[in-house]
Amino acid sequence: RAKAKGRNRSEVFDEALHDEALRTLDLENDLRRALAEGHFEPYYQPIVSLDDGRCVGYEALLRWNHEILGVLAPDSFLPVAEESGLIEQIDWLIYESVFGSMPRLLEGQQYVSINVSARHFHTPDLARRLLALAARYDADPRRLRIELTEGALLDDTHNVSAVLHELRGAGVRTQLDDFGTGYSALSYLQRFPIAAIKIDRSFVADLQAEGAQEGHAVVRAILALAQSLGLETIGEGIETTVQCSTLAQLGCQRGQGFLFARPQPLEALRPVAGG
Ligand code: C2E
Ligand code: MG
Ligand code: MG
Ligand code: MG
DSSP: OOOHHOOOHHHHHHHHHHHHHHHHHHHHHHHHHHHTTEEEEEEEEEEETOOOOEEEEEEEEEEEETTEEEOOOOGGGGGHHHSHHHHHHHHHHHHHHHHHHHHHHOOTOOOEEEEEOOOHHHSHHHHHHHHHHHHHOOGGGGEEEEEEHHHHHHHGOOOHHHHHHHHHHTTTTTEEEEEEESSOOOOHHSSSSSOEEOOOHHHTTTTTSTTTTHHHHHHHHHHHHHHHOOOOOEOOOOOHHHHHHHHHTTTOEOSTTTTOOOEGGGGGGGGOOOO
């Protein structure tokens, strides 16, 4: 038998594939069950003004309350959720929960942003369904933003522009997530109604090193571009006061990160006035 001689490459490879397939299948089944049993929940992370530290909004971030493993962040299951298409159902549950919580969540001019996977963004009627759901919960679309990555905007067969305009017409703004890590086809910044760009955490991390001139140069260029196009800027993943003050000095308006607050469940957020 091959095993006795030491397995050859293709057998090892097949076995690895097999294991991988089983794991994926397990995870897919677990996701399905978690959906049915309501184990998904949004956590909320404040987005603050870098001028004065005021909270201007929250990003809703998906969490899985796993029976055995505890609270799971999306990285461990998002790829399978996306490949299997389950992300659409999960997203709708999250959006519903967010809309239902908006009165408790928001005060003043604050907003809440939700993440939309590229795959989900390209489903038919997304804008209409999102607005209908918001209306059902009496959630003001002007207090809602969606976060898309650059990849979601590339596929023009899906009428990206029409969808974004429909949402914008109802008051929903768009923030470009993880900016700078994608395709850098900058033309879409002008072509589509985009309100804000979120500077990816990797660039913010590069601001840490003393005299990190190259890191500064990239962030400075992104900020200059945003400013010339009239886009709001949000620095992601701010963990240190050096990153925070450097971003502010370079002209970044808003920020988000563990330095200010970690994502938390709704009940852990400090109570809002009148809420
Ligand atoms: P994202 O939209 O870029 O979200 C920001 C991620 O950075 C979040 O990870 C957040 O917890 C993390 N983060 C925030 N501040 C810091 C910091 O100071 N340091 C570090 N190291 N990380 C920080 P999270 O919650 O694990 O989410 C990962 C990604 O999953 C998100 O990236 C987003 O692309 C996706 N995602 C999250 N929620 C949803 C959802 O409801 N639907 C869909 N389709 N995707 C979601
Ligand atoms: Mg996001
Ligand atoms: Mg991001
Ligand atoms: Mg991300």
